[in-house]
Amino acid sequence: MTPLFLASTRQRHYTYTKSEAIALKFGRMGNSMKCYIQNSQKELSITPIKQKITQVAKSVVALEKKNTSYDEVSLYFVSDAQMRKLHNEFFNDPSSTDCISFPFDDPEEHEKDLIAELSPSGKILGEIFVCPKTAIEYAAKHKKNPYDELALYIVHGLLHLLGYDDIEINERKKMRKAEKKHLQELISKGIIPFLS
Numbered sequence: 001m002t003p004l005f006l007a008s009t010r011q012r013h014y015t016y017t018k019s020e021a022i023a024l025k026f027g028r029m030g031n032s033m034k035c036y037i038q039n040s041q042k043e044l045s046i047t048p049i050k051q052k053i054t055q056v057a058k059s060v061v062a063l064e065k066k067n068t069s070y071d072e073v074s075l076y077f078v079s080d081a082q083m084r085k086l087h088n089e090f091f092n093d094p095s096s097t098d099c100i101s102f103p104f105d106d107p108e109e110h111e112k113d114l115i116a117e118l119s120p121s122g123k124i125l126g127e128i129f130v131c132p133k134t135a136i137e138y139a140a141k142h143k144k145n146p147y148d149e150l151a152l153y154i155v156h157g158l159l160h161l162l163g164y165d166d167i168e169i170n171e172r173k174k175m176r177k178a179e180k181k182h183l184q185e186l187i188s189k190g191i192i193p194f195l196s
Helices: 018-025 047-064 080-091 109-118 132-142 146-161 169-188
Strands: 034-039 072-077 099-103 124-130
Touching: 034 047, 047 072, 047 146, 047 169, 072 146, 080 099, 080 124, 080 132, 099 146, 124 146, 132 146, 146 169
Parallel strands: 034 072, 072 124
Antiparallel strands: 099 124
8 A cells, every 4th residue: 555645745626617517526527537647857858748648547547447437546757766765665675667556456444534535436546656767768778769668657557556467477478468458559549659
């Protein structure tokens, strides 16, 4: 379970059209999962791709066809130093990594009130921390676009939140297959590449 202090610091500013407000009130909003995007790094500009990041999140969740609909997911784009700190704090590994996911799948009793306050239905998918610097470095070594690599990290993090794992070889194969399926779907929808 993720430390909810990360989620509880988020500011919420909703702007709804009249029809969206009515749909929300009566529970007919459809794929209305909110994506909170916070950027605290300076290596790669996130502003021009925020809308596409939201589209990635909604597409991956929809394509997975989970029986649960989620109200929200949070994505944090952090510096290498911040990622190292998180990786060390939660995984006892001081090295950097591409992304870390914290699912809200099984909250502890003392966390349920905070989740209820943050999301009335309590259906928070989780939080993903992504390190754009890792994407830049990998892309430079492999002659790729860093935004394409970033898209892979976002898909990877979402799949972790949706129950995929990559520790065991068989599970890793399933996850890689799912990543490929989602990336192909995102390309066919024109969501990625993020920037052309």
